[in-house]
Amino acid sequence: MNRPRRARRRATRLLLTLSLLAGLALTSAACAEEPPPVVSVLGPWTGDEEESFEKVLDEFTLKSGITYDYQGTTSLRETLLAQVQAGSPPDIAILNSLGELTEYAHQGVLVPLPEKVRERSPQPWAPELTVRGRKNTYWTPVKVDLKSVVWHYPGRSAQRGDWCVGMGSGATSGWPGSDWIEDILLQRSGPAVYEQWATGELPWGSPEVREAWETWGRLIGGGAQADAALSNDYDGSDHKGLLKRSGDGCRREHQGSFIRRLYGKDITYVPTSKAVAGLHNERGAYEVAGDMAALFRDTEGARALLTFLTGxxxxxxxxxxxxxxNRPFFPVSVGSYGDAWANRAVNETLTGARRLCADASDAMPPGIRDAFHRAVLEFLAAPSDKKLLSGLLQQLDDETLRHRELLTPRVPSVCAAPQGGLYGAVK
Structure with missing residues (x-):
């Protein structure tokens, strides 16, 4: 992000704060009023996404008189962990890892959600946890995405080996591949098998999971395409999306609904089950992800902001x-999509779903998730090597066993029927 933009936003927040202080001074006989409370928020959004989110926070300040201090970072996990270990966590943190949130909840770091927020926190994004013998909900989705999505140019026929894949990103690598494997398993084997695997009850070496890896390997193939996948970022070298590349036969991309912010009306989407031969989504199940907000400090201002963000x-x-x-999706509808080019299609898919399942790697303990991502990168070196795959799956089973012996807490469930039936953003 450039410095002038950040300076302008900080100046705006300062003006808001000064205006609030002036109002307090006019309505009080005392000149030494206490300054309005400040809520610290740590989140994943930077650049233009940070700008739009801060407009929401500004609205909260105008309404409540409570100011905020937002820190956006692409190294969210490391930043949050360092702050927690130093005893100075933010009031609210927003992250997509259900596995990390589960560990924080069992460590006693998180505060259970206020009742009003809990009522607005649907599964599968916000499962109920049993911590120290009591059931509570510890985080709430503020923004969600559909993962069972393939983007393409209309009218261009599909060909073998024409998939766009970029395994790298600014924060981590491997997750576009784990998304592929998760979605294939869900579409091929259904939500019950998917949930067993995501919660650690189904081994990595089981036939269903192995077949998902092998299916993805056949789709991607080896050689130049696998090499390109390992060397590219998911958003392309110019940050305009992999489908915008030319000259390499890249025509289709499996990526979450958030990627539409990089594309225009010349690119559309279909559910994964309609784009990949052999996948038949007869169960109406789709993979989803979300950005979840959790309370790390139980303050009046933090509770008020969390309540506002879910309204x-x-x-x-x-x-x-x-x-x-670039409009975000939410766990419930706040209006209609109108004729938005891809928004309506995503909304209809979510509306018509019979089952929504949270991103499996997001739900896994961080150690298993990271091992999954590393295994995906190793697998791409030789996708047709059955011995390599067997070794990788055994390593993942060993890592899962290690966490079980350490009694690492896990998310109890990852699939649920949609609550409310409507998802979307206003026109």
Whole structure:
């Protein structure tokens, strides 16, 4: 992010704070009023995504008189862990890892959600945990995405080996491949098998899981395409999306609904089950992900902000603050999509789902998730090598066993029927 933009936003927040202080001074006989509380928020959004989210936070400040201090970072896990270990966590942190959140909850670091927020926190994004013998919900989705998605140019016929794959990103590598394997397993074997595997009850070496890896290996193939996958970032070298590349036969991309922010109306999407031969989504199940907000400090301001973020006003403000193709999805609808080019299709898919399943690697303990991502990268070196795959799956089973022996807490469930039936953003 450039410095002038950050300076302008900080100046805006300062003006808001000064205006609030001036109002307090006018309505009080005392000149030494206490300053309004400040809520610290740590989240994943930087650049233009940070700008749009801060418009929501500004709306909260105007409404409540509570100011905020938002820190956006692409190294969210490391930053949050360092702050927690130093005894100075943010009031609210927003992250997508259910596995990390589960560990924080069992460590006693998280505060259970206020009742009003808990009522707005649907599964599979916010499962109920049993911690120290008591059931509670510890995080709530503020933004969600559909993962069972393939993007393509309409009218271009599909060909073998024409998949766009970029395994790297600014924060971590491997997750675009784990998304592929997870989605194939869900579409081929159904939500019951998927949930058993995601929660550690089904071995990595089971026939269903192995077949998902092998199916992805056949789709990607080896040689130049696998090499390109290992050397590319998921958003392309120019940060405009892999489908915008030319001259390499890249025509289709399996990526979450968030990727539409990089594309225009010339690119559309279909569910994975319609794009990959042999996948038949007869169960109406789709993989989803989300950005979850959790309370690390039990303050009045933090509770008020969390309540605001899960309400219609915040969602409407957020949706209107960005361009049509960058509008976020929410766990409930706050309006209609109108004729938005891809938004309506994503919304209809989620609306028609019979089962939604959280991203499996997000739900795994961090150690297993990281091992999964590393295994995906190693697998791409030789996707047709059955001996290599057997070794990788055994390593993942060994890592799972190690965490079981350490009594590492796990998310109890990852699949659920949609609650409310509507997902979306305002027109």
């Amino acid at each position: 219609d006003q915040a969602r409407a403000t957020w949706a209107k603050a960005v361009s049509e193709r």
